[in-house]
Amino acid sequence: MRATIASLVSNALLLIQQAAAAPTDTDTWNETTVDISGDSSADSFSVASIYDWTYRRWNGANYACKCYPGDPCWPSTLQWNLLNATVGGNLQISIPPAASCYNTFQGLLGNISTYNAAQCADVHANYASEQWQIDLPTAGLWTYFTNDTCRPTTNPTDSCTGGYFPTIYIKATTIAHIQAGILFAKNNNLRLIIRNTGHDFLGRSVGWGALVINTHSFKDISLTSSYRGACNYTGSAITVGAGVQAFEALSKLHSLNPPKIMVTGECATVGVAGGLVQGGGHGPLTNFYGFLADTALEFQVITADGVLRTANAKTNPDLFWALRGGGPSAFGVVVQATYKTFDDYSSSGTTFALGPANVNNNDTLWWDAIAKFHSYSNHFVDNGLYIYYELYPGLSFRVQPVVGVNKTAAQLEAVLQPLFNDWTAMGLTFDKTTTTYSTFYELYNALFESEVAGDSALTGGWAFSKTDVAKNNAGIIDAFKNVLNNGALLVGHMWNGGHGLPQSQWADSAINLRFRNVSDKLITILPLSGNAPLAEKEAAQRVLTDVVDGGLRAAGPNGAAYINEADPFQPNWQTAFWGTNYPKLLQLRQKWDPTGVFYSVSTPGTEKWEQIEYGTRLCKKL
Incomplete structure (x- = not known):
């Protein structure tokens, strides 16, 4: 039988202290040395498993890691069977969505014959459907962080490996199932992922060798x-x-x-x-x-x-x-x-766009039009509008929708009219459509488009404060140009998190107080295949962090980053995501999860945690 939770925690802490004081030379600290890369230039590491930690050496540093298949601390078949009985038989091996198009799925727990022609046809028909992917137990809607090693194919003899998909999941249907999964992961020091829809840009719903608790069945x-x-x-x-x-x-x-x-x-x-x-x-x-x-x-x-x-x-x-x-x-x-x-109230919505034809393929005029649009950010949010827009290379600018809650069409267009007047004075021609709906709910269903699943990209972003827009709109537009010139796309959301909320309530939640003065929150998207060569991935991450988002941060020094739609590897992420709230959040993380049962990249208390060995093992740096 395993030790109690309390003794496990004590032992783990003791071992971390011992490991930190151990020699750093691989041959003396570890029991065996293994080259995992297959080439002589790779770092070597070794493994010495004591209690429920696996110790690794990677890139010259020592780590204490979670337990994974093949490690001595990985639970036995008997333990997994007992967990399966506890969760009502809802424990399953995680298989990538497209595995049915391959003869064999090569997972961490062994090979599984997976080809099924009917299921494969379903994969090809629905792989881009959000809801289809959401209803699967362990899929991530954006695939970059799965490593894209098992995408739909027409050649069943191709190789399908697990990539960074989880290994095992619990399809929880009761609270007791979730509790059992949490305690099993804690007692056995497993990487644990909580997954509902997989609706995430940052790969938090997937992770190499992890146990997933799927909560999607809780529909009350x-x-x-x-x-x-x-x-x-x-x-x-x-x-x-x-x-x-x-x-x-x-x-x-x-x-x-x-x-x-x-x-x-x-x-x-x-x-x-x-x-x-x-x-x-x-x-x-x-x-x-x-x-x-x-x-x-x-x-x-x-x-x-x-x-x-x-x-x-x-x-x-x-x-x-x-x-x-x-x-x-x-x-x-x-x-x-x-x-x-x-x-709910009767609400109005407007859509409009500018393409090459609207500016006679004049790049300078197009950017002048974008600058004029963005200069009205503060005006728009101060008048209660919400605006969703997209900016792509090739002089493509699209706004769908502008939302005027509790506004007539005339009231909404009155707020937008100064922009339209300026565009007309610049010689622009453009089409716009304004519609009034009996409720916001009907507007929401009519004007907000479904997103597409199955795409692969790195994602970043930044939010501009009203102060930055007022003082440095020209610099912000230069940063926009920099984003597109480096192969990325922009998605903007104009809103203000403090506009309709009494200031006395601003600090009642842990949200970065800077969002109470924001007028435009951006997502940057840098398309890249998840199975691209490692060097290409590392280069793309540097472009996103240092160049694409770096330019936005420089243009908006009073802004912030939104944890669900930003680059988790940006510098000073603690301040960017939470500002002055971070020290309190760190204390609370240490109170409520002192041993790191839960993990999500760049969240409070994860400073020493890394996914080493090419994004696989989750480990704490010693």
């Missing part, structure tokens, strides 16, 4: 017209399970008479109780009600000790604060969340 929704809880709020509210997606919650609210709405992301397929709110959760209603985190009333959350806890303004208030924007997969597994809801 309940509504109340008069909330009674641990705060002064007594209005309407919605309570959702961990697996509920935005379109499901909004549909339920719309069925009421009169209809209600809630803050969600702009993408209808995102889950609303997990990573979205733990990262903050911005969307088309942020100008009015703040982030999704600002509307949270209570969470039911399982912490790293396996205990189900209530977190609200009176019970575990520090945990409640941290879960509201303090970082996804950092403090616990949210199994249920309760949010404020609001009256």
